[in-house]
Amino acid sequence: MSEGGAPPPRPLPPELLKFLEENHLDPSIYSSSHSVPRYIRVKPGCEGCIEELEAEINCKAVKVDWLPGFYSLPHDVQIAGTSAYQEGKIYGMDAASGAAVSALGVSPGDHVLDLCAAPGAKLCMLLDVLGNSGSVTGVDKFEHWGWETFQQRVFDAERTEDSLAFLQLKLLRNGFRLLKAGGTLVYSTCSLTVAQNEDVVDQFMSQNDSAVLQEIDAAKGWPCKSGRTLGTLRFDPATSHTSGLFVARFTKLTPR
Numbered sequence: 001m002s003e004g005g006a007p008p009p010r011p012l013p014p015e016l017l018k019f020l021e022e023n024h025l026d027p028s029i030y031s032s033s034h035s036v037p038r039y040i041r042v043k044p045g046c047e048g049c050i051e052e053l054e055a056e057i058n059c060k061a062v063k064v065d066w067l068p069g070f071y072s073l074p075h076d077v078q079i080a081g082t083s084a085y086q087e088g089k090i091y092g093m094d095a096a097s098g099a100a101v102s103a104l105g106v107s108p109g110d111h112v113l114d115l116c117a118a119p120g121a122k123l124c125m126l127l128d129v130l131g132n133s134g135s136v137t138g139v140d141k142f143e144h145w146g147w148e149t150f151q152q153r154v155f156d157a158e159r160t161e162d163s164l165a166f167l168q169l170k171l172l173r174n175g176f177r178l179l180k181a182g183g184t185l186v187y188s189t190c191s192l193t194v195a196q197n198e199d200v201v202d203q204f205m206s207q208n209d210s211a212v213l214q215e216i217d218a219a220k221g222w223p224c225k226s227g228r229t230l231g232t233l234r235f236d237p238a239t240s241h242t243s244g245l246f247v248a249r250f251t252k253l254t255p256r
Contacts, residue, residue, distance in 0.1 A: 025192055028238060036243055037062075037072035039095045040079060041121075044069070044128055046089035053084045066221045067102065070095050072241075093121035096235040096245035099224070100188040101125045103216045103233075103249050106134075113178060114138045115171050165195045172204050176211060181254040184214070188247045192236075197246040198228040210253040219247075 012020075012027055020027050040061070042050065050061050050071065057077050064070035072095070073079070084090045101122050106112060106129045117123055117138030126136045172187050179185050187204075189196050205211055213231035223240040224233045227248075235245040 026238070035075050036094075036237060036241060038075050038077055038079070039064070039093060039098075039242075040071050040073065040090045041069050041093045041098060041125060042071065042090050043088065046084070049084040049087075049089045053079075053082055053090065056082045056084075064095055066223065067095050067098050070098055091121060091124055093125065094243045094245075096224075096240065096242035097122060097188075097190075098125060099219070099222055099235070100186055100245060100247050101129070102218050103188075103247050104184060104186045105218075106130060109133045112136045113175065115175055116140055118142060165200060168196055169200050169203060172200060173207075176204075176208060176250065176252065179252050181210075181252050183252055185250045185252070186247060187250065188245060190243060190245055192234075192244055192246075194228060197234075197248075198232060201229050201232060201248050210255075211250050212253060214249045214251050216247070216249050 017027060019025075054061055057073065057079070059074055059077060061071040061073055064072055070093075079085045079090065079092060082090075104112070104126075106126060108129070108131050110130065111134055112126050112130070114123055114126065114136065118140040120138065123136055123138045130136065168189065172185075175187075176185055187201065191197060201213075205213070213229075215231060216233065219233055222233070222235075223242075224235045224247075225239075226232065227234045227246060229248070232246065232248040235242050235247075237244040
C-alpha cells in the first residue's frame with residue numbers, strides 16, 4: 001500500500017504499452033491519476049430524481065456544465081440497483097458519447113441510422129431527442145469479447161482488407177450512401193489511433209466529392225481539441241475526463 005492507504009497503480013499490460021508507443025499515444029492517459037468518472041444521463045423531465053439518487057448512492061451527482069442532462073459520479077459507484085435506473089429515469093453513458101449524439105443535431109421528425117450501435121446508449125439519447133416523431137434504426141454485430149479478442153481486434157489488427165480500420169471505412173461509405181442530400185452524418189469512434197480516425201476520414205473524403213466536413217458549433221464549449229484533420233475533434237481522456245472519443249461531422253451536398 002502506498003502512503004495514505006491508496007493501492008499503487010497497476011502496471012499497464014505490455015501489449016497495451018506497445019500499442020500506445022506505435023500510435024504515439026502517451027501512456028499517462030490510462031494512469032490512475034486520470035480516473036474517468038462514471039457518467040449518467042437523465043431522461044428529459046426526470047431531473048427531480050437526482051436528489052433521491054444521491055441519497056441512495058451516498059454521494060453527489062455533479063452536473064456536467066458543457067453537456068445538458070449529464071451528471072458525473074465517482075468511477076466506482078454502481079447505479080444498476082438504484083430506483084432511478086430501474087425506473088428508466090437515468091442510464092449510464094459517457095459524456096463524450098453524448099457529445100457525438102449532440103454533434104448530429106437531431107430534431108423531432110428526423111430519421112436516424114446508427115451503425116455499430118451497441119451497447120445502445122446513443123440510441124436511448126436519440127429516442128429522447130426525437131420524442132414521438134421520426135425514427136431510429138440501430139444495427140450491430142454482437143460477439144464475445146475478452147482479452148484475447150481485444151488483442152486480436154485492436155492491438156494486432158494490421159491495415160488489411162480484414163482490419164478494423166477498413167471495416168470502419170466501409171461502414172462510413174455505406175452510411176453516407178444511404179444519407180439523403182443535405183443530410184448529416186457523424187463518424188465517431190472510441191479509438192485513439194490515427195489509423196481508425198483521421199486516416200479513415202481522409203481516405204473517405206478523397207473518394208467522395210459530395211462529402212463536406214462541417215464545423216460542430218456546439219463543440220466550442222466542449223473539453224476537446226482539433227484532430228489532425230481540420231474539422232475533426234478528439235476527446236483526450238486525460239484532459240476531458242471522459243473515456244476518449246473521435247468525432248467528425250459530414251453533410252452531403254445536393255446534386256446540381
